[in-house]
Amino acid sequence: MTLTAPVPSPPGNPGSTPARPPGPAGPQGTARLFLARTAGLADHRAAYGEFPLVPADALIEQLRLADLVGRGGAGFPVWRKLDATRDKAPHRKTTRDPSKRPVVIGNGSEGEPLSRKDETLLSRSPHLIIDGLLLAAAAVGASALHLCVSAGTRQPLEAALAERPDAGQVRVLVVPDAFVSGEATAVANAVEHGVSVPRDHTLHLSESGVGRRPTLVQNVETLAQLALIARFGADWYRSVGTPDEPGTRLVTVSGDVGAPQVLEVAGGTPLSSILAAAGAAPGSLRAVLIGGYHGTWLGSEHLGTPFSRDGLRMLGAAPGAGILIALSAARCGLEVSAGIADYLAAQTAGQCGPCVNGLPALAGMLARLSRRERDPRLPAEVARLAGLVDGRGSCAHPDGTARFVISTLSAFEGDVRAHLSGVCEVSHGRA
Numbered sequence: 279m280t281l282t283a284p285v286p287s288p289p290g291n292p293g294s295t296p297a298r299p300p301g302p303a304g305p306q307g308t309a310r311l312f313l314a315r316t317a318g319l320a321d322h323r324a325a326y327g328e329f330p331l332v333p334a335d336a337l338i339e340q341l342r343l344a345d346l347v348g349r350g351g352a353g354f355p356v357w358r359k360l361d362a363t364r365d366k367a368p369h370r371k372t373t374r375d376p377s378k379r380p381v382v383i384g385n386g387s388e389g390e391p392l393s394r395k396d397e398t399l400l401s402r403s404p405h406l407i408i409d410g411l412l413l414a415a416a417a418v419g420a421s422a423l424h425l426c427v428s429a430g431t432r433q434p435l436e437a438a439l440a441e442r443p444d445a446g447q448v449r450v451l452v453v454p455d456a457f458v459s460g461e462a463t464a465v466a467n468a469v470e471h472g473v474s475v476p477r478d479h480t481l482h483l484s485e486s487g488v489g490r491r492p493t494l495v496q497n498v499e500t501l502a503q504l505a506l507i508a509r510f511g512a513d514w515y516r517s518v519g520t521p522d523e524p525g526t527r528l529v530t531v532s533g534d535v536g537a538p539q540v541l542e543v544a545g546g547t548p549l550s551s552i553l554a555a556a557g558a559a560p561g562s563l564r565a566v567l568i569g570g571y572h573g574t575w576l577g578s579e580h581l582g583t584p585f586s587r588d589g590l591r592m593l594g595a596a597p598g599a600g601i602l603i604a605l606s607a608a609r610c611g612l613e614v615s616a617g618i619a620d621y622l623a624a625q626t627a628g629q630c631g632p633c634v635n636g637l638p639a640l641a642g643m644l645a646r647l648s649r650r651e652r653d654p655r656l657p658a659e660v661a662r663l664a665g666l667v668d669g670r671g672s673c674a675h676p677d678g679t680a681r682f683v684i685s686t687l688s689a690f691e692g693d694v695r696a697h698l699s700g701v702c703e704v705s706h707g708r709a
Contacts (some may be wrong), residue, residue: 279563282472290435291432304510307324308518308544310526311502311680312402314427319441322405329444330508334364334417341504343512345524349395350385350460351569351599352496353586353587356504362484364418365490370488376421381488383469384411386427386435387453389460390570391621392397395528396498398432398540404438404504410446410501413508418494423448425467425498449700457571457625458675462495497599499554519545523586527600531556534563534606539612546584553604554582564607571618572678575611594685610704612689612697615683616641616648622679627667632676636667644683650697657694 305313305325313325315653332340341357348354365382384407388396408424415423421444427435429452439445453459459474462483468474470488487493496504503525507515516524523545529552532538536557543552550564565575573684574595576583583589590596605611623641626633640663647656664680672679687694695701 295552295685302504304514307527309542310506310530311399311406311499311542311565314403314405317402317404317438319405319438321401326406326506326509329493330413330496331504332413332508333456334419336415337413337508338364340512341508344507344515345501346503346507347513347587348497349499349503349527349600350462351572352462353598356496356500357531359496360414362482363492366485367419377489378491379421380418380494381414381422381424381466381469382411382420383423383488383493384425384494384498384501385460385462385465385495386425386431386582387460387465387474388428388504389455389457390599390601391457391654392529392530392532392603393570393599394532395600397428397431399502399528400427401434404444406505407435407498407574408438408442408448409505409508410496410498410503411448412445413495413504414496414501418492420494422488422491424451424469425449426451426453426468428452428484431525454668457622458673460628461673461675463673465495466493469472474546475629476675478629478672489540499600520584520586522546522588523584527597527604529585529600531602531604533567533602533604534558534609536602543585546586546589548581549576549583549585549602549613550581552585552602556602556604563604564609565605565611567601567603567605568595570601570603571622572682573598573601574681575592575605575615577689578607608704609695610648610702611686612648612693613642615643615686615690618688619644619679619683622675622682626675627673630670630672630676632667632671636663636670636676637679639663640667640679640683644686647697650700650702652698653698654698656698660687 286553314321338357338360345355363380368378386396386400432452453468453474458464461476464476466476466487467477483493519525525545526542529541529543539556563578565577568574619641623637628634643660662684667676692702
């Protein structure tokens with residue numbers, strides 16, 4: 279069984295392959311999300327069949343059995359989110375006012391600067407996403423449906439919606455290309471108020487979101503996977519991957535590899551296999567950043583780790599939104615990390631002290647360390663500042679940034695010692 283599958287080239291390009299009819303048992307192998315020959319509805323139906331009609335209880339149960347978790351970063355069980363949203367919704371028989379029924383939002387904003395999976399999926403398989411959105415909305419009894427995307431994916435999505443008489447109620451909203459725009463409360467805020475900034479909240483969105491209505495926000499890849507499970511069932515979904523990490527997921531591989539790309543991989547595929555599929559030469563890497571800019575650095579000694587929740591949890595990491603950023607053995611991890619921390623400090627909503635004051639101070643301290651300042655207090659001060667911002671912001675942006683910075687100190691411990699003595703392990707230069 280193939281563990282990784284490159285996203286097929288668009289029709290007419292080298293490497294394109296025709297779609298295979300799914301049959302009653304569903305598509306076989308790892309390539310699942312990009313079987314349609316084009317983004318059109320006819321090719322979508324040829325690849326996957328007609329839209330599935332699944333009762334809400336049956337769909338939620340299949341999602342539970344499949345163990346599908348969100349693909350936007352948090353990794354929360356999808357069935358629980360649907361069940362919680364439906365549980366908070368007013369009963370249809372007693373409340374006919376659509377303005378009180380749930381809101382469902384497909385999140386394709388992809389604020390992570392090096393993630394390309396949602397963009398690729400929206401451009402190549404928009405009908406799977408639309409299917410998933412409609413199925414989720416029916417399951418929770420929603421009366422308002424939205425798809426939040428970046429400007430670059432609006433056209434293919436609207437073209438797909440124009441082919442769908444059953445999706446006339448879906449509204450497309452373009453959100454800014456900013457790191458915090460993809461956070462769930464920021465997406466809900468954009469739908470309700472037109473402002474893509476996170477909001478401090480004491481209630482879950484499933485209880486009180488857009489217009490104080492129960493609100494379900496799901497990543498677009500999550501919706502596409504949901505649509506496949508609705509068609510072919512939990513057993514089919516679990517036929518690839520591992521027992522603790524079933525199914526497939528999209529992974530964006532970038533950084534110091536020969537062929538940066540989006541791959542569809544089986545759950546539990548070793549990091550080394552994913553990186554090799556993107557052109558990383560054996561022994562060429564010193565580390566990989568798992569999960570994007572809010573993720574965790576792992577050294578090359580851990581590249582045999584399975585890309586799974588359980589496998590990565592033991593190392594303090596998580597799959598996140600499916601992002602791997604490779605770092606060559608010829609590059610300084612502290613210098614690269616300082617650049618990322620500086621970016622994150624600038625990508626705030628400006629709503630709370632930890633973001634406005636804490637993150638720039640944290641980034642500045644890491645930058646001093648990357649410049650090889652010979653102050654032995656620097657590592658402890660970086661850790662202290664990370665502790666001050668963690669858990670104290672209006673959203674999770676300070677937490678993710680602190681986690682990334684702490685992982686930098688751990689993964690590049692040798693670099694830290696070298697920089698404090700005025701040299702760099704990679705450049706061998708002296709400050």
